[in-house]
Amino acid sequence: MEKNYAIESNKLSIHYGHFTAVRDVSIKIEPQKITAIIGPSGCGKSTLLRALNRMNDFVPGCHVTGELLLQGQNLYGRDIDPVEVRRKIGMVFQKPNPFPKSIYENIAWGARINGFKGKMDDLVEQSLRSAALWDEVKDKLQESAYALSGGQQQRLCIARTIAIQPEIILMDEPASALDPISTLRIEELMQELKKNYTIIIVTHNMQQAARASDFTAMMMIDDQRAGGVIEFDETKKIFTRPQDKRTEDYVTGRFG
Amino acid sequence: MNKNMNTNNHYPQGQDFRHVLNARYRVATVWQTLFLSALLIAIISLMALIYNVVDGAFGYIAYEYKNDPSEFTSTPLAELTQEELAAILKENLSSGAYKKLNNEQPVAERSQADLFTLFMERLVQLDTKGTWSMTDSLMNGEEIRAEVAKKYPKAQLEFRSWLTPQFLVTPMSSKAEFAGVRTAVLGSLWLVGIAILFALPIGTGAAIYLQEYAPKNWFTSIIQTNINNLAGVPSIVYGMLGLAIFVRVLEPLTSGALFGVTDSNGRTILSAGLTMGVLVLPLIIINAQEAIKAVPDSLRQAAYGVGATRWQTVWYHVLPNSLPGILTGSILALSRALGETAPLIVVGASTFISLDPSGPFSKFTALPIQIYQWTTRAQSEFHAIAAGAIIVLLVLLLSLNATAVLLRNRFQRRW
Ligand SMILES: Nc1ncnc2c1ncn2[C@@H]1O[C@H](COP(=O)(O)OP(=O)(O)OP(=O)(O)O)[C@@H](O)[C@H]1O
Ligand SMILES: [Mg+2]
Numbered sequence: 001m002e003k004n005y006a007i008e009s010n011k012l013s014i015h016y017g018h019f020t021a022v023r024d025v026s027i028k029i030e031p032q033k034i035t036a037i038i039g040p041s042g043c044g045k046s047t048l049l050r051a052l053n054r055m056n057d058f059v060p061g062c063h064v065t066g067e068l069l070l071q072g073q074n075l076y077g078r079d080i081d082p083v084e085v086r087r088k089i090g091m092v093f094q095k096p097n098p099f100p101k102s103i104y105e106n107i108a109w110g111a112r113i114n115g116f117k118g119k120m121d122d123l124v125e126q127s128l129r130s131a132a133l134w135d136e137v138k139d140k141l142q143e144s145a146y147a148l149s150g151g152q153q154q155r156l157c158i159a160r161t162i163a164i165q166p167e168i169i170l171m172d173e174p175a176s177a178l179d180p181i182s183t184l185r186i187e188e189l190m191q192e193l194k195k196n197y198t199i200i201i202v203t204h205n206m207q208q209a210a211r212a213s214d215f216t217a218m219m220m221i222d223d224q225r226a227g228g229v230i231e232f233d234e235t236k237k238i239f240t241r242p243q244d245k246r247t248e249d250y251v252t253g254r255f256g
Numbered sequence: 257m258n259k260n261m262n263t264n265n266h267y268p269q270g271q272d273f274r275h276v277l278n279a280r281y282r283v284a285t286v287w288q289t290l291f292l293s294a295l296l297i298a299i300i301s302l303m304a305l306i307y308n309v310v311d312g313a314f315g316y317i318a319y320e321y322k323n324d325p326s327e328f329t330s331t332p333l334a335e336l337t338q339e340e341l342a343a344i345l346k347e348n349l350s351s352g353a354y355k356k357l358n359n360e361q362p363v364a365e366r367s368q369a370d371l372f373t374l375f376m377e378r379l380v381q382l383d384t385k386g387t388w389s390m391t392d393s394l395m396n397g398e399e400i401r402a403e404v405a406k407k408y409p410k411a412q413l414e415f416r417s418w419l420t421p422q423f424l425v426t427p428m429s430s431k432a433e434f435a436g437v438r439t440a441v442l443g444s445l446w447l448v449g450i451a452i453l454f455a456l457p458i459g460t461g462a463a464i465y466l467q468e469y470a471p472k473n474w475f476t477s478i479i480q481t482n483i484n485n486l487a488g489v490p491s492i493v494y495g496m497l498g499l500a501i502f503v504r505v506l507e508p509l510t511s512g513a514l515f516g517v518t519d520s521n522g523r524t525i526l527s528a529g530l531t532m533g534v535l536v537l538p539l540i541i542i543n544a545q546e547a548i549k550a551v552p553d554s555l556r557q558a559a560y561g562v563g564a565t566r567w568q569t570v571w572y573h574v575l576p577n578s579l580p581g582i583l584t585g586s587i588l589a590l591s592r593a594l595g596e597t598a599p600l601i602v603v604g605a606s607t608f609i610s611l612d613p614s615g616p617f618s619k620f621t622a623l624p625i626q627i628y629q630w631t632t633r634a635q636s637e638f639h640a641i642a643a644g645a646i647i648v649l650l651v652l653l654l655s656l657n658a659t660a661v662l663l664r665n666r667f668q669r670r671w
Contacts, residue, residue, distance in 0.1 A: 055557065060472055087563035097554040100577065109572065110562030157558070164562050 006031035006198040012066035023226040036209040039219030044227030053089035054082040090166035096153035098145035131159035151182030171201040312643030316388040322381035341371035418644040427610040432637035440626040450529025459540030467548040487538035495602030498531025512617030523604030526616040536589035543585020547578035583664040597624040
C-alpha cells in the first residue's frame with residue numbers, strides 16, 4: 001500500500017566540491033510528525049537539512065545527486081524553482097537571525113513578498129501566538145527585533161516561518177543557544193505546531209530528541225568521512241532497542 | 257613544597273615571571289611611543305599645511321590709485337549707491353566698453369557690489385605695488401611700513417584678507433584684486449554632482465552584481481583584479497580617456513548638439529563630469545563591495561528562508577544594510593573628484609571664464625584649475641588669492657563631506 005510521505009529522499013548525496021559530505025540517504029518523513037536528526041558533530045546533519053529546502057544552493061561548490069521527492073516531485077528536478085521550494089519548506093536556523101527591523105516587520109515582510117492578501121495585523125498576531133511569543137511582545141510590535149532575548153528572537157524566527165504557512169519546517173539546533181526554560185518552551189511549541197506542520201529538527205540533545213520527536217534518524221560518518229543515515233526508526237525504538245551498535249553507543253552516551 | 261613548582265610546569269614563576277612581564281611592558285611602551293610619534297608627525301604636517309595656506313591668504317597690500325576716485329565723484333567711496341555707480345560708469349567708460357558690459361548683463365540690473373568692482377577696476381584702476389604674507393605683516397609691520405613709505409610715497413598700505421564674501425561671489429577677473437572664485441566654485445559643484453550621479457548608481461550596481469550574482473570563476477577574478485588596479489591608475493590617464501571618448505567620440509552628446517545646443521564643442525562640464533565619474537568609479541565599486549561583504553550571511557539566509565528571491569534579498573536587506581558603507585565610499589570619491597586637476601586640464605577646462613556655468617553643456621572651470629592658474633602667475637597678489645581659493649576648496653570639501661556624513665548617519669538607523 002502506498003503511504004503518503006511529507007518528503008522522501010532516494011539515494012540523496014551531497015558534495016562540497018570533490019568531498020562527499022553526505023552519502024546515499026534514503027529516508028521517508030511522515031507528515032505531521034516530528035523527526036529528529038541526531039549524530040556526532042561533523043556527520044552532515046546541517047548539510048542534509050539544508051539540502052532539503054535547497055538552502056545549500058548558496059554554498060559555492062555544493063551539489064546534490066539523487067532524488068528528493070515532495071509530493072512525487074523531485075525538488076532537484078530541472079523545472080523546479082528553488083524559491084518555491086523554500087516557500088513550501090521553511091527553515092529556522094541554529095543562531096537566531098531576525099531581520100534588523102521591527103518585530104512586526106519581521107513577520108510581515110515574508111508574508112508581503114509572498115503576496116499575502118489577508119489582513120496583515122491578524123497574520124502577525126496569529127503567528128506570534130502560535131510561536132508563544134504574543135504575550136511578551138504585543139505591546140512593542142514596532143520595536144527592534146534585536147532588543148529581544150535570544151530565546152524570544154528564536155521564537156520570532158519560528159513565527160516568521162509559520163507566517164508564510166509552509167508545509168514542512170526545518171530546524172537546525174533551534175535551542176542550542178538557549179537556556180533550559182526557553183528550550184522547553186520551544187519543545188512545547190513544536191508539539192503544538194506538529195498538528196499542522198511536518199517538523200524536522202537537528203539536535204545534539206539526546207533528551208530533547210527522546211522527549212520531543214516521533215521519529216529519529218541516526219547519522220554517522222563512514223571510513224571516507226561521508227555521513228550517512230545508519231538507522232531511521234520510531235524514536236521509541238531508537239532509544240530503547242536500537243538495531244545498530246553505534247546507535248546504541250551514541251544514544252547512551254558511550255560514543256567516542 | 258610549592259605545588260606549582262612541579263616538573264611539568266614550564267612557565268616562569270615568581271620573580272622570573274615578574275622579569276618576563278616587565279620585558280613585555282617595555283616592548284609595549286616602545287611601540288606605543290612610536291605610534292604616538294606617528295600621530296604627532298601627522299598632526300604637525302597637517303598644521304603646517306593649514307598654516308601655509310592661511311599665511312598666504314591674509315596680509316599687507318600696498319596699492320596706488322592710477323586715477324583718484326575724487327576725479328569721478330565727490331561721494332566717499334563707502335557711500336556710493338547703485339544708481340550713482342551706474343551713472344559714473346556710463347559717463348566715464350568708452351561707449352564701446354559700456355555697450356559690451358550692458359550686453360553681458362544690463363547695468364541697471366547689476367548689484368551695487370558688482371558695479372563698485374567695475375568702477376574700481378575700470379576707472380580708478382588699482383595698481384598693486386606689493387603684498388606680504390600674514391606672518392611677515394605681523395612680525396615686521398614697522399619695516400614694511402617704512403619700506404612702502406620710501407619706495408611708493410603715494411601708495412596706501414592696508415592689512416587685508418584676500419578671502420572676503422566678495423571673493424566668493426565675484427567671477428574671474430584679470431586683476432587679482434577683483435577676481436573671485438564664483439565661476440570656479442559653481443564649476444566644481446557641477447562637476448562633482450555629475451560625477452557622483454554617474455558613478456554612484458553604476459558603481460553600486462556593479463558592486464552588487466560582483467558580490468551577489470557573479471559566479472566566482474577566473475573571469476570574474478580578472479575583472480576584480482582590474483577594478484582594484486584601476487583605482488591606482490594615475491588620474492592623467494583618465495583625462496586622456498575622457499578626451500578620447502567623451503570629448504571626441506561622444507561629442508554630439510556631450511556638446512549638447514543632439515539636444516539642440518549649437519554654440520559648444522565637446523569640452524563641456526558634462527565631459528569633465530563624466531571623466532571624473534569614471535575616475536572615481538573603481539573607488540566606489542571597491543567600497544560598495546566591502547560594504548556588501550560586511551552584511552552577514554545569516555541575514556541573506558533569513559530572507560531566502562522565507563522564500564525571497566535573490567533580487568528581493570538584495571533590494572530589501574543587503575542594500576539597505578550596506579548603504580552607510582556605500583555612502584562612505586562616495587565621500588571618498590567626492591573628495592577625490594573635487595581635488596583632481598590633471599584630467600580637467602586634459603579634458604579642456606577653460607582657464608579664463610567669467611560666465612556662470614548654466615547647464616551641463618557649458619564651458620567650465622573648476623577650483624583646482626583656478627588655483628593652479630593663479631599660482632603660476634608672476635605677480636604676488638595672485639598667489640594671495642590662490643591661497644584664498646585653497647581655503648575655499650578646503651571648506652567646500654569639508655562641507656560636502658559633512659553633508660555626506662549626515663546623510664549616512666540618517667541611513668545608519670540601527671535596529
Ligand atoms: N560550506 C562548506 N564547504 C565545505 N565543506 C563543508 C561546508 N559545510 C560543511 N562542510 C563539511 O561537511 C561535513 C558536514 O558538516 P555539517 O555542518 O553538515 O555537520 P553537522 O553534522 O551539522 O555538525 P555539527 O553538529 O557540528 O553542526 C563536515 O566535514 C564539514 O567540514
Ligand atoms: Mg550543524
